[in-house]
Amino acid sequence: MEKKQKNKMHLIQLLLLLIGLASAALLFYDMVILPRQNQELAEELKEEFPGDTPPGSSSPTGGPKQAGKEPQVSAVDLASLQEAYPNVRGWLTIPDTGIDYPVLQSSEDNPEYYLRHNYRGEYDVNGSLFLQAGCSLEESPNRIIYGHNMNSGAMFGNLEKYAGYEYWKKHKEVFLQTKEGMEKYVVAAVLKADVSMFPFQQVFFRDQEAVEAYVEQAKSRALFETGVSGADCDTVLTLVTCSYEWKEARNIVVAVRVQE
Numbered sequence: 001m002e003k004k005q006k007n008k009m010h011l012i013q014l015l016l017l018l019i020g021l022a023s024a025a026l027l028f029y030d031m032v033i034l035p036r037q038n039q040e041l042a043e044e045l046k047e048e049f050p051g052d053t054p055p056g057s058s059s060p061t062g063g064p065k066q067a068g069k070e071p072q073v074s075a076v077d078l079a080s081l082q083e084a085y086p087n088v089r090g091w092l093t094i095p096d097t098g099i100d101y102p103v104l105q106s107s108e109d110n111p112e113y114y115l116r117h118n119y120r121g122e123y124d125v126n127g128s129l130f131l132q133a134g135c136s137l138e139e140s141p142n143r144i145i146y147g148h149n150m151n152s153g154a155m156f157g158n159l160e161k162y163a164g165y166e167y168w169k170k171h172k173e174v175f176l177q178t179k180e181g182m183e184k185y186v187v188a189a190v191l192k193a194d195v196s197m198f199p200f201q202q203v204f205f206r207d208q209e210a211v212e213a214y215v216e217q218a219k220s221r222a223l224f225e226t227g228v229s230g231a232d233c234d235t236v237l238t239l240v241t242c243s244y245e246w247k248e249a250r251n252i253v254v255a256v257r258v259q260e
Contacts, residue, residue, distance in 0.1 A: 039154070041118055042101050049084075051075025051177075073175045075182055076102075085119050090137050091177040092129055092145060096170070097158050103145055103176075105131040115148070126154045132201065137178040140203045141211050142236050149241040149251065156241035160251045162190040165224050172228075174255045176237060185237045185255035188228040189218035194248035197221065200238050208234050218254040230256055 051074065073093045081102070082088050090103045106113035111133035118124040131137065132144040147156030161167045174185040195201055198221055205211045215230025230236075235257040243249040 039098075041120075045081065045102060045119070046074060046076055049077040049081040051077050073182070075177055078177060078179060087114075088119060089131050089178075093175045093177075094171060095173065095175075097161075098153055099156070099158065101129045101147075101155070103131055103137075104128045105133070105135075108133045115146075126150055126152075129155060132203065135203045137176070138180065141205050141234060142203050142214065142238055143176065144201065144203065144238045144240065146240050149243070156239065156251075159239060159241045159253060160243065162187070162253050163192070163223055163251070168224070168226065172226075174237060174239075174253075183235075184258045186228050186258055187253055187255045188215055188226055188230060188236075189222040189252075189254040190226075191218060191221045191223060191252050191254075192243050192245060192249055193221055193252055194246070194250060196248075198252065200240055200250070200252050200254075208232075211236060215254060215256060218252070228256065233257065 073095060076091050078088075078091065085102075087104050087106060088102045089105045091101070092103050093100045102119050104114040104119055112130075114128040114130035116123060116125065116127050118126075118128055127148050129145055129147040132146065135142070135144050137143055147159070148154070149160060150157035162171070168187060168190060172187050174187065176183045176185065191198065193200070198218060199214070202214065205214065212230045212233055215233055215236060219225070219230070233256040237255040237257070239253040239255070241251050243251045
């Protein structure tokens with residue numbers, strides 16, 4: 001009887017060990033393998049569709065080249081990329097944050113398709129960065145981009161780090177490549193809000209003053225003062241991902257376009 005009891009305990013321990021190993025393997029797959037695969041897909045696109053960096057510049061923004069330094073951001077051949085993948089609208093890069101992805105957009109009748117799909121149309125738990133339905137990178141004064149807040153840091157998983165002032169100071173610049181070229185933005189406000197508190201889904205504005213007012217409204221709810229003004233700003237970039245302080249909470253980063 002005692003031997004049977006010991007065998008039963010050993011079996012239970014073995015089952016618990018197997019369950020633990022399976023859970024660890026699943027966690028490793030979700031936190032390491034999938035994000036790595038997702039990043040590799042984006043890197044493959046940049047390698048397959050490389051863009052031209054203007055001679056004598058450190059980046060497609062045209063700044064002076066500094067000896068011993070790599071380009072801050074690298075462009076893609078967006079026209080060729082869009083021929084291969086028509087739902088690609090642009091490319092978003094925030095240096096040294098891990099955010100360096102194509103921006104997708106699906107049809108208005110299925111606006112969140114890319115929440116769980118990659119640019120190939122394959123199911124992907126990380127999803128893709130995607131442009132809000134009805135928003136245009138060429139025409140909309142507010143370019144609104146969404147992405148998953150992944151624990152691994154993939155997609156917009158690192159966006160919530162902007163809640164820290166020191167992180168913002170080191171990652172102020174945001175680059176968005178569109179058909180018109182490489183656009184540079186500077187983060188003006190970081191906030192946690194929902195749509196009832198701040199109209200981050202607003203795509204169009206009646207005039208430039210309304211755009212400036214949108215930035216000032218964001219700054220009025222910001223977690224800290226950045227010193228970046230919305231004055232004379234005609235185009236803004238709004239990055240949005242989930243936050244978990246309350247049901248509809250969002251991490252929101254509002255950046256203003258720099259006129260080069």
